[in-house]
Amino acid sequence: MKITKEKSIIIGFIGTGVMGKAMAKNLMQDNHNVNVYTRTKERAMDLIDLGAIWKNSVQELVIDSDVIISMVGSPKDVKKIYFNETGILKNAKKNTLLIDMTTSKPSLAKRISETASAKNLLALDAPVSGGENAAKQATLSIMAGGTKSAYERAIPLLKAMGKKVVYMGSAGSGQFTKMCNQMAMANNVVGVCEAIILAKKSGMDPKCVIDTMYAGTSNSWVMENLAYKMIEGDFRPGFYVKHLVKDLTIALESAKELNASAPGLELCLSLFRELEGMGEGSNGTRVLVKLYENKSEQMQSVYKGISD
Numbered sequence: 001m002k003i004t005k006e007k008s009i010i011i012g013f014i015g016t017g018v019m020g021k022a023m024a025k026n027l028m029q030d031n032h033n034v035n036v037y038t039r040t041k042e043r044a045m046d047l048i049d050l051g052a053i054w055k056n057s058v059q060e061l062v063i064d065s066d067v068i069i070s071m072v073g074s075p076k077d078v079k080k081i082y083f084n085e086t087g088i089l090k091n092a093k094k095n096t097l098l099i100d101m102t103t104s105k106p107s108l109a110k111r112i113s114e115t116a117s118a119k120n121l122l123a124l125d126a127p128v129s130g131g132e133n134a135a136k137q138a139t140l141s142i143m144a145g146g147t148k149s150a151y152e153r154a155i156p157l158l159k160a161m162g163k164k165v166v167y168m169g170s171a172g173s174g175q176f177t178k179m180c181n182q183m184a185m186a187n188n189v190v191g192v193c194e195a196i197i198l199a200k201k202s203g204m205d206p207k208c209v210i211d212t213m214y215a216g217t218s219n220s221w222v223m224e225n226l227a228y229k230m231i232e233g234d235f236r237p238g239f240y241v242k243h244l245v246k247d248l249t250i251a252l253e254s255a256k257e258l259n260a261s262a263p264g265l266e267l268c269l270s271l272f273r274e275l276e277g278m279g280e281g282s283n284g285t286r287v288l289v290k291l292y293e294n295k296s297e298q299m300q301s302v303y304k305g306i307s308d
Helices: 018-029 041-050 056-064 075-085 106-118 131-137 150-161 172-203 207-212 221-225 227-232 240-257 263-280 283-308
Strands: 011-012 033-037 067-072 097-100 124-125 140-146 163-171
Touching: 011 018, 011 056, 018 033, 018 041, 018 067, 018 131, 018 150, 033 041, 033 056, 041 140, 067 075, 075 097, 075 106, 097 106, 097 150, 106 124, 106 140, 106 172, 124 150, 124 172, 131 140, 140 150, 140 172, 150 163, 150 240, 163 172, 172 207, 172 221, 172 227, 172 240, 172 263, 172 283, 207 221, 221 227, 227 283, 240 263, 240 283, 263 283
Parallel strands: 011 033, 011 067, 067 097, 097 124, 140 163
Antiparallel strands: 124 140
16 A cells, blocks of 8 residues: 655655665655665565655666665765765755765765765764664664754654654764764673573573563663573574674774774674674674673583593
């Protein structure tokens, strides 16, 4: 069943993966006209069936849209769609609002903003947090960086996709905030994994331990949403390991550029890279507990060999 659209603004949405598809659908449900483009048309068919208009290229989409929202995979992808001759910055009409919601480099966000300003365009970096479920339920946390005028124009659209929408400051501020978020979240995943492994090794029921921690000072989003699934062995992706590796790599690069100490970040990145090397890159981040279980078994074998 197609979604009826009443608002005259035309939104061009680039990138309809797990997150982007849900976000674009929420914009349609908010009665916006949506053009879509992604590298594989089949990934956009659900949106097309609902009434989104397919465009055959970034250039075609940009020419026929008033607002461009991008939710692609990596800084490399962002750079390509923004700076190519057939990309966003070369083809957007004057006063077009550009919103990049990809988790990307702060320096790239600043470059996009500066180039956009010189072309009489408005640019915003607005990465999100909350995962697939929040994207579907339009309850994402959205952290925006750019000019105040760009943010104010974007507010109604951002609120159609997120529950907590915050203006963080100048261009790149949204990306820096997302880096802080990913650092804290990754460290939290590590802590929960270690707590579960220790509980198991001590002979206790890890679910009982988590139940107790849940009511105490260690409670967190990771505890509430991932801990029980770790124990149950449910590693289906809400947020991919490979994407977190990308995010933490950007965060570490940013920390080094600013001379910010981040030993916890370095540890987390090394662990998730090791996990990706085990072939777990397309599983959810909670699969980290499997790495800890493997390491525990290896340690047990080493200690047994020493005692023998």
